[in-house]
Amino acid sequence: MAFDVDEALLAAVNVFWAKGYDGASVKDLTEAMGINSPSLYGVFGDKRSLYLKAIERYASNDACAPLVAFETEPEIAAAVRAFMEAAIGYATEHESGARGCFLTSCVSTSAGEVEGVEPLLRQAIEETDARLAARFDKEKAKGCLPEDFPSLERAKLMFDLRQGHVFRARAGLERKSMTGDLDHRVRMVLA
């Protein structure tokens, strides 16, 4: 039976997320993916290529969940809050059991060692910044935010705050230790 490539790739994300690139063996990967190593090499190329594909998949899907929350909530302050809450929830209660964020908590480690990783990280950051800023620009066009509202800087601010939550979650801190100041943070973003 031909295996479901996307399902296998998602399984690979979860292994890399739990163990990092060097800590995840091809045996770990093939077991989680439910395929044999010749199939892994046949379809994905090699371990590093699989890793790059895993990063791309994560960056274009999972990492976007808080973005989607931000984009779909109609009122902007509620949208900022939704982003933060989604990010915290995602980092503390992922269905795979992994904590933090694959990109920040694992892929970062290999940025200087595995060729091709750093550009992907940079791209993911820049695209997230841009996507967050685009929502702010929409609010400005509607007159809900001032014309001189610094969309990109506030987008970066939201992204940076998320990284703090991610690190805390990875270190095992409780969700509720991260939710006490969200009102202030939302105000900070929209000030």
Added chain:
Amino acid sequence: MAFDVDEALLAAVNVFWAKGYDGASVKDLTEAMGINSPSLYGVFGDKRSLYLKAIERYASNDACAPLVAFETEPEIAAAVRAFMEAAIGYATEHESGARGCFLTSCVSTSAGEVEGVEPLLRQAIEETDARLAARFDKEKAKGCLPEDFPSLERAKLMFDLRQGHVFRARAGLERKSMTGDLDHRVRMVLA
């Protein structure tokens, strides 16, 4: 000649920082440390024990540089800014060439896999939060901040903002892309 244990440990930090725990071989470590493997095992125990000691050393020394900047600057707003600038500088221009922060960019990855790491990370975070909060409490006692100023929450905010810069630095983004909004961030920390 007996080797300098602290110098060797610092060299180990730099290797682990560049390659992560699994990516750093004992050969890499002994070469950088300038000792032979029986000495590494004799003095430090084994690779994992060395790693834990490297984390502790980093957490009690290097990770503290922005804290020291925050604690030594007499005026509180300038102190907050000094923290941010020191954190950015540290993450982008470390003398070893490493980018980001050892704890966030590398140690995080092994949090769920290497026994003993997660408690150290948690401790480092909590101690940093407390140390930042202590400076705020001092300012409150002096009457420079309001009595109801939420020291711990703002300490956490500063720490979380730092994580954003750390991730960007690790991904290779330029220092100047991170410094455009510091005024706003300082204001929000003290609001």
Added chain:
DNA sequence: GGCATTTTGTAATGAACACTACAAAAAAAT
């Protein structure tokens, strides 16, 4: 100076690593 300890230098150990080979079975394509 003599003895004890540490370090060097080197080699070895057993296991694990990423990746490939290949025949048979299964699935997909025609």
Added chain:
DNA sequence: ATTTTTTTGTAGTGTTCATTACAAAATGCC
């Protein structure tokens, strides 16, 4: 139905891994 492609299942390859052994040299301690 036949042919082609993919996958399974298994084993093998050469290298690397963390760690230990051990003799000789160097250093530290009394």
